[in-house]
Amino acid sequence: MPTRTSTAHWQGSLKEGSGEMRLASGAYQGSFSYLSRFESGEGTNPEELIAAAHAGCFSMALSNILGKAGVTPNSIETNATIHLDMPAGITKIELSTVGDVPGLDEADFVKYAEEAKANCPVSKALAAIEITLSAKLG
Incomplete structure (x- = not known):
């Protein structure tokens, strides 16, 4: 399996400093700061990137599970x-998904979504954190 790399560069103190995060693929590069992480400043933050990774991983895992069940x-x-609650850190992740899946009923969609939540690699990596799921067909 491939390995993936991202980098971050930080300059200055926690509150007055600033940084930049980059994906090795070049697909994303963005600034971050104390304000963008803990308040409402411009830029991104590590938690936002984790959320994007989790949403992407879950969606792909669910698509795979649905395919194995014979639906596309x-x-x-x-x-x-x-949820970032200091000093505890990340305390909870809420996944909310809506699927457009012809030929599938709501109960089966929810069942497959729960399976994806339990088995996507990012969910497994974050298993120490409470992860909730709301799943429905749209």
Whole structure:
């Protein structure tokens, strides 16, 4: 399996400093700061990137599970919300997904979504954190 790399560069103190995060693929590069992480400043933050990774991983895992069940989704839209409560850190992740899956009923969609939540690699990596799921067909 491939390995993936990202980098971060930080300059200055925690509150007055600033940094930049980059994906090795070049697909994303963005600034971050104390304000963007803990308040409402411009830029991104590590938790936002974790949320994006989790939403993407979950959506792909769900698509794979649905395919193995013999159905192909038209689309899967997933939102991941991360709760950062200092000093505890990340305390909860809420996944919310809506699928457009012809030929599938709501109960089966929810069942497959729960399986994806339990088995996507990012969920497994974050297993020490409470992860909730809301799943429905749209």
